[in-house]
Amino acid sequence: MNDKQRTKQVASVFFDHFGISPVKPDMDSLSIIISQFSRIPWENLTKFLVKTQRLPEESRLRLADIVISEHIENGAGGTCFSLTEALGTILSFAGFYCHPVMADMNHGKNIHCALSVKTGDGSRYLADPGYLVPVPVPLEPGQFPEVKAYGDRLIWEPVDNGRMYDLYSVNDDIRRWKYRIRMNPVSSDEFRYHWQRSFDATGMNSLHLNCRNGEGRLSAHNLNLRTVNADGKKNEKLRDDYSDKIEAYFGLNRDIAQAAEKEWKKSCRDR
Secondary structure: OOHHHHHHHHHHHHHHHHOOOOOOOOHHHHHHHHHHHOOOOEEOHHHHHHHHOOOOHHHOOOOHHHHHHHHHHHOOOEOHHHHHHHHHHHHHHOOOEEEEEEEEEOOEEEEEEEEEEEOOOOOEEEEOHHHOOOOOEEOOOOOOOEEEEOOEEEEEEEEOOOOEEEEEEEEOOEEEEEEEEEOOOOOHHHHHHHHHHHHHOHHHHOOEEEEEEOOEEEEEEOOEEEEEEOOEEEEEEOOOOHHHHHHHHHOOOHHHHHHHHHHHHHHHHHO
């Protein structure tokens, strides 16, 4: 199967699974695709397991066909790199022009990524599946786009005439800087270079999951769960029956969760 056939297959499976049929590369189709795609969880358990297998670099990247098929079969998702690559594959097939862009965060440079997307009329948007942003973020010159999601206000402030954007989250009047994203395109080789480096990021020493929960959000860090919704915030321990609770809360197959927990505990002993 060549790249064109693989792209068509990935997009077709995604559209069929979520019951959508984009007509043309416009704002309406972009909104529908991103909204449905944001239902795929951000999780590093699958990536953690790939890392423990010590595969050759060229074999350990979970590309779009794997991300979509494993989500449908096992409720899996991916980290920002695999989610960005998968969403880019789907949007490109649907007629949008898009390319990956890189972002710096508090704990490192080029460790987050997203997509710059243009619709058929030339309007530019940011799609950030790794941050579970459920809508396209309009990038109009001089504007400060804002999205309400999961109890937070997300505000993108332009830097250097829109060549970069700083993302801030605002909750209870507390403003937190999240990342600085550069809107210049990166090549496929550079994107994959940063993707490969991400396997050695400090975040890969822990198990993380995030997903939409209605209008709220679920986040798990190792054995701790946090629920954020209209009723506020709630914390829960996942020490007992971790894999069952991960499947119940996030939809991720318990066998994957159990295997990741086992490998994580082993790595903690070895450190």
